[in-house]
Amino acid sequence: MKQLAILGSTGSIGKQALDVVSKHNDEYEVQLLTANDNWQELVRQARQFAPDAVVIANEAHYAALKDALADKPVKVYAGSDAINQCAAAKPVDIVLNAIVGFAGLTPTINAIKAGKVVALANKESLVVAGELVNRLVAMHNAAIIPVDSEHSAIFQCLSGEVGNEVEKIILTASGGPFRLTPAEQLARVTKDDALRHPVWSMGAKITIDSATMMNKGFEVIEAKWLFGVPVEDIEVVVHPQSLVHSMVQFADGAVKAQLGMPDMRIPIQYALSYPDRIPTDCERLDFTRHGTLTFERPDTDKFRNLGLAYEAMRRGGNIPCALNAANEVAVHAFLHDRIGFMAMSDLLEEVLAKTRHIASPTLEDYMETDRMTRIMTQELIR
Ligand code: NAD
Ligand code: MG
Numbered sequence: 001m002k003q004l005a006i007l008g009s010t011g012s013i014g015k016q017a018l019d020v021v022s023k024h025n026d027e028y029e030v031q032l033l034t035a036n037d038n039w040q041e042l043v044r045q046a047r048q049f050a051p052d053a054v055v056i057a058n059e060a061h062y063a064a065l066k067d068a069l070a071d072k073p074v075k076v077y078a079g080s081d082a083i084n085q086c087a088a089a090k091p092v093d094i095v096l097n098a099i100v101g102f103a104g105l106t107p108t109i110n111a112i113k114a115g116k117v118v119a120l121a122n123k124e125s126l127v128v129a130g131e132l133v134n135r136l137v138a139m140h141n142a143a144i145i146p147v148d149s150e151h152s153a154i155f156q157c158l159s160g161e162v163g164n165e166v167e168k169i170i171l172t173a174s175g176g177p178f179r180l181t182p183a184e185q186l187a188r189v190t191k192d193d194a195l196r197h198p199v200w201s202m203g204a205k206i207t208i209d210s211a212t213m214m215n216k217g218f219e220v221i222e223a224k225w226l227f228g229v230p231v232e233d234i235e236v237v238v239h240p241q242s243l244v245h246s247m248v249q250f251a252d253g254a255v256k257a258q259l260g261m262p263d264m265r266i267p268i269q270y271a272l273s274y275p276d277r278i279p280t281d282c283e284r285l286d287f288t289r290h291g292t293l294t295f296e297r298p299d300t301d302k303f304r305n306l307g308l309a310y311e312a313m314r315r316g317g318n319i320p321c322a323l324n325a326a327n328e329v330a331v332h333a334f335l336h337d338r339i340g341f342m343a344m345s346d347l348l349e350e351v352l353a354k355t356r357h358i359a360s361p362t363l364e365d366y367m368e369t370d371r372m373t374r375i376m377t378q379e380l381i382r
Helices: 012-023 039-049 059-068 080-087 102-113 124-140 149-158 183-188 204-212 214-227 265-273 304-315 319-335 341-354 363-381
Strands: 002-007 028-035 053-056 075-078 094-097 117-120 143-146 166-173 234-238 244-250 255-259
Touching: 002 012, 002 080, 002 102, 012 028, 012 039, 012 094, 012 265, 028 039, 028 080, 039 053, 039 059, 053 059, 053 080, 059 075, 075 080, 080 102, 094 102, 094 265, 102 117, 102 124, 102 319, 102 363, 117 265, 124 143, 124 214, 124 319, 124 363, 143 149, 143 214, 143 265, 149 166, 149 214, 149 244, 149 255, 149 265, 166 214, 183 341, 204 214, 204 319, 204 341, 214 234, 214 304, 214 319, 304 319, 304 341, 319 341, 319 363, 341 363
Parallel strands: 002 028, 002 094, 028 053, 053 075, 094 117, 117 143, 166 234
Antiparallel strands: 166 244, 244 255
């Protein structure tokens, strides 16, 4: 039985991970579940999955959570430090990090330092501090298995190819809800428009990132650190059907692709079952019903964030960290109707132009860049 810590269990990825676990209770046992605010959902999950411990990051909910689970033998803790300590506990084999945003970085680092296998949904960990994270993985004999569907696809395409040169990674993108919206209309789209993703149902932050294509930019950076491929060799291709999850082209010109219905439970389960494949009841891809697969170049004039991610990566050091911080503030402001859709890219451009470059950041440098960038972005919004 593999012992799991699921960080961010009340979110979109967390809930789907628990769905996988519920169908394979002969394979997985839950040691730890954590959430930020939603203590009621955490209570329901704790009653169903009987973990050793639960942690609520927001300490204001500790008493309510503790009370609600008083009749159960589960340990109840609060605060970010408790998340890190419990995830590092001895019995845990795999830490699934499904926390959203910069808040996921420290849990990733601590799980790596504890030598765990990290099933990584929190792409921001690699966007912010990919170089540092990779160094720690090597040092502590840990491993990262991608959960993001594109990276799971690439990971699967690379299986059995050790030593073979990768010529190019082809990262597919759905194009989001505004693929066909004329550029001049984008300034007027609302958060409700942006939250209506054509393919995937996800948390609010990544849904907005998908609408701006920031998500794809972050995934280019994520791919660079996961697979050691320079960003110039990572090509983004818009594929609205979202059936080809990504591809790898090798030195001989051969291209391998991984396909399937768009269902996050498949890559989540693969990250947990790797290197084995175990059954699912997920819908199968019927090629006769999905007869047309189309591919097009992304419009980087319309979706400037994609270009900003490449630029941030070329500058390197702490710049992708600044991009991530500014983006989190911008998305939050957009979700609270404080700025418009296009203003998000304007803000990121301005912040990147003003950020002081640090070539080889330490963890403290990343923390400080994140903190200072948030302040700068807030001030620019005011
Ligand atoms: P979500 O908003 O639905 O869930 C986020 C989870 O993190 C919740 O359980 C929340 O309680 C917890 N959390 C939030 N802030 C926290 C904090 N400060 N401290 C501790 N816990 C905190 O998000 P999601 O859509 O499940 O995405 C999670 C991560 O997975 C993101 O990094 C996202 O980019 C990535 N991802 C998601 C999908 C998807 O289909 N949803 C696909 C690929 C990658
Ligand atoms: Mg993805």
